[in-house]
Amino acid sequence: MWHPDDLRGASRRDTGSLQDTGTTLEDVSDTLPMFPLGSVLFPGVVVPLRVFEDRYRALIHHLIREPDPAHRLFGSVGIREGYEVGDHGAQSLFRIGCRLQLTDVEAHEDGSFDVVAVGRDRIRLERLDTSGPFPAGHVESLPPADEQVDPQIVQRALALFTAYRAAVAPYRGDPHPGDLPRDPTYLSWTLAAVAPLAMPDRQTLLESDDTALRLTMIGDLLKSELRAMNAIPSLPATEVARTRWSPN
Numbered sequence: 001m002w003h004p005d006d007l008r009g010a011s012r013r014d015t016g017s018l019q020d021t022g023t024t025l026e027d028v029s030d031t032l033p034m035f036p037l038g039s040v041l042f043p044g045v046v047v048p049l050r051v052f053e054d055r056y057r058a059l060i061h062h063l064i065r066e067p068d069p070a071h072r073l074f075g076s077v078g079i080r081e082g083y084e085v086g087d088h089g090a091q092s093l094f095r096i097g098c099r100l101q102l103t104d105v106e107a108h109e110d111g112s113f114d115v116v117a118v119g120r121d122r123i124r125l126e127r128l129d130t131s132g133p134f135p136a137g138h139v140e141s142l143p144p145a146d147e148q149v150d151p152q153i154v155q156r157a158l159a160l161f162t163a164y165r166a167a168v169a170p171y172r173g174d175p176h177p178g179d180l181p182r183d184p185t186y187l188s189w190t191l192a193a194v195a196p197l198a199m200p201d202r203q204t205l206l207e208s209d210d211t212a213l214r215l216t217m218i219g220d221l222l223k224s225e226l227r228a229m230n231a232i233p234s235l236p237a238t239e240v241a242r243t244r245w246s247p248n
Helices: 004-008 054-064 151-172 184-194 199-207 211-231
Strands: 031-033 046-051 073-082 090-107 113-129 136-141
Touching (some): 031 054, 031 073, 046 054, 054 073, 054 113, 073 136, 073 199, 090 136, 151 184, 151 211, 184 211, 199 211
Antiparallel strands (some): 031 136, 046 113, 073 090, 090 113, 113 136
């Protein structure tokens, strides 16, 4: 089991604690403010967040002081064990996560924020420092896959998602209003985000380097969901939360 505190002592590229070495976030290009979440986020997907805990309010203040919006970047990894809030917080984190760009901020009188971010690319968390005003992670970028995907695999995933959309529409509307991405890789990320999947399945999809495999897995999971709905037609599909995620 991987624990955040374990990374403060060792990593594949051990750089020591940011606070101990005097290094700032601006000094290391692959160091990011971090939002551990009880959710899995994906590249290309827009994410609304509610921010009210002190350490994450400090993170948002840090980001909005950056004059260039393109540099308002932070990372997120899923919480394997533990909680998003409280003194103990996350006890164990997944290693593979997502780099996001802050795109919109709404401040409230009580000091909280409603923010919107969009996933940029995948990252591997090598080291986490929780000694500062907000968590900071030493991360490695994961290169995007440059591959051709069999059109039949894409069409199967689209067909199954279309069938799922039609099945759940009477209960809670379209799970993805608007057009789906044409690019197979971003299509796979979008379907992974909106399909009714458990967190371990979402994490498995995020960790996969193979777009064709992701689309196949999503199609298989949607097919199983449709079978379950047909077996118990009086029940809607697994509800996917549409409220704002809160990282704190």
